[in-house]
Amino acid sequence: MIVSKQKNREELLSLLDGLTSLFLVGCSACATVCKSGGEEEVFRMEEWLTSLGKKVTGSVVIDSPCNVNRTARDLRDHRVQVEEADAVMVLACGAGVHSVVLKSGKRVIGALDTLFLGNTIRNGQFGEKCSLCGNCLLNETGGICPVTLCAKGLLNGPCGGMEEGKCEVDRELDCAWHLIYENLKKQGRQDIFTRTVPPRTGGKNSHPEN
Amino acid sequence: MSRLSEQLAAGRFVVTAEIAPPKGVSIDLILEQATAMKEVTAINVTDNQGANMRMSPVAVAAVLVREGYEPVLQLTCRDRNRLALQSELLGASLLGIENLLLLSGDHPSFGDHPQSRPVFDLDSIHLLEVVKSLRAGFDMAGKPLCQAPSFFPGAAAVPEGEPFELMFQKYRKKVLAGARFFQTQAIFDTVRLERFMEAARLLGVPVLAGILLLKSARMCHFLNDNIPGVRVPRDVIERMEKASDPLEEGVAIARELVCFARGRCQGVHLMTLGQEKRIPDILANCGKQC
Known part of the structure; x- marks a missing residue:
């Protein structure tokens, strides 16, 4: 899931300068789970905007606004309300914002900060375990990602700051390489420790267009 | 051939020391410190040490060369991507x-620019391999160089690192990646150093034991709280606390560690932090049976 959080009200207020009417878009998938852009949050946002004297022309919570075609369809269904607004405020991740930019033809206000690909630990609490780097090593690391969990993203074992299996950046945190080592040892495997892992390639350098 | 590589090859017990580039553009203090290091084989120049912004170590190392000293350029992967690292290395050679002492680097969160973006495009193993490739006349992309640089690449070791087996796997990878010498993180625990040297000796690469001059008990606590990989043990802190002249006690502790390293390691790397004039005292015979 893509984890996101709402921008603070002060920042949002500065983004609303000069706008009198808005159409709101929420997300019934990730942003609903994160409580940053579901039905409830869209409703609260509408209340707040109204209290500021802004007009909310309408709203829609899209089933995954990252889906461009579905976003186009739902915006079409609300064409009159969208047209009436000075801008569309989107309570979804950056991908959702982009779908609305592509398909609304309006000025778009992104109301959230998009944080990371998250695992739900418990309700409302998320962990980052994968960085979407495009060079997956999990098959050799006992399923623990050093790119994400090592503070330096090191590929060839712990740095000199590891102490008693803890990370130099935060002594409360386990060193990712210590976790990998313990995990592989338990399984009687050596895997990633038997070779030098070359530098990462490509991955984030290419951004697919379509 | 650098003097450091020649002396290590000849089996001499080598002494290196270390200076930090200035925050600012005056190098008067550096030259003064270097003068007090006349007797050491080579002087390490740190690279934004502890992730604190300072003058480029390449510039400082070049000044040392000009003044007749032999530097060890420390280079970290924290602040430069692979393009910058390679061009820095070629410039250093010129x-x-x-x-060279090739390092991953302390995380920016320790330094005076904690919000800076950590690069770590490469790690220390990759950087060692890059140097191997440059020496062979090719850059990382396999493109030929008009003239290959001559380098003597070293790496860092953490003899007190735990778990030992995990730490030593990294050490072995550094040897395979082309490390020709090691300088260790500051050591205090002679039992752990002994255990490390027993394993390291088999790989045949010279190790210079890192010895840090303690100046006060407060400094011990600061090191334990703030410097990654440095652990001053309880009994050493107690010695410093009880000492009537803490600096003198620090010199004595360093001297004992140097004596311990003789015969076990191939040299020592002294971190004297402004007390360079005490280097002769640290290298003197400690009078004990070490």
Whole structure:
């Protein structure tokens, strides 16, 4: 899931300068789970905007606004309300914002900060375990990602700051390489420790267009 | 061939020391410190040490070369991507720098720019391999160089690192990646150093034991709280606390560690932090049976 959080009200207020009417878009998938852009949050946002004297022309919570075609369809269904607004405020991740930019033809206000690909630990609490780097090593690391969990993203074992299996950046945190080592040892495997892992390639350098 | 590589090859017990580039553009203090290091084989120049912004170590190392000293250029992967690292290395070679200490680097969260973006495009193992490739006349992309640089690449070791087996796997990878010498993180625990040297000796690469001059008990606590990989043990802190002249006690502790390293390691790397004039005292015979 893509984890996101709402921008603070002060920042949002500065983004609303000069706008009198808005159409709101929420997300019934990730942003609903994160409580940053579901039905409830869209409703609260509408209340707040109204209290500021802004007009909310309408709203829609899209089933995954990252889906461009579905976003186009739902915006079409609300064409009159969208047209009436000075801008569309989107309570979804950056991908959702982009779908609305592509398909609304309006000025778009992104109301959230998009944080990371998250695992739900418990309700409302998320962990980052994968960085979407495009060079997956999990098959050799006992399923623990050093790119994400090592503070330096090191590929060839712990740095000199590891102490008693803890990370130099935060002594409360386990060193990712210590976790990998313990995990592989338990399984009687050596895997990633038997070779030098070359530098990462490509991955984030290419951004697919379509 | 650098003097450091020659002396290590000849089996001499080598002494290196270390200076930090200035925050600012005056190098008067550096030259003064270097003068007090006349007797050491080579002087390490740190690279934004502890992730604190300072003058480029390439510039400082080049000045040392000009002044007749032999530097060990420390280079970290924290602040430069692979393009910058390679061009920095070629520039260093042009300026007469041969000895390198290739490091991953402390995380920016320790330093005076904690919000800076950590690069770590490469790690220390990759950087060692890059140097191997440059020496062979090719860059990382396999493109030929018009002239290959001459380098003597070293790396860091953490003899007190735990778990030992995990730490030593990294050490072995560094040897395979082309490390020709090691300088260790500051050591205090002779039992752990002994255990490390027993394993390291088999790989045949010279190790210079890192010895840090303690100046006060407060400094011990600061090191334990703030410097990654440095652990001053309880009994050493107690010695410093009880000492009537803490600096003198620090010199005595360093001297004992140097004596311990003789015969076990191939040299020592002294971190004297402004007390360079005490180097002769640290290298003197400690009078004990070590």
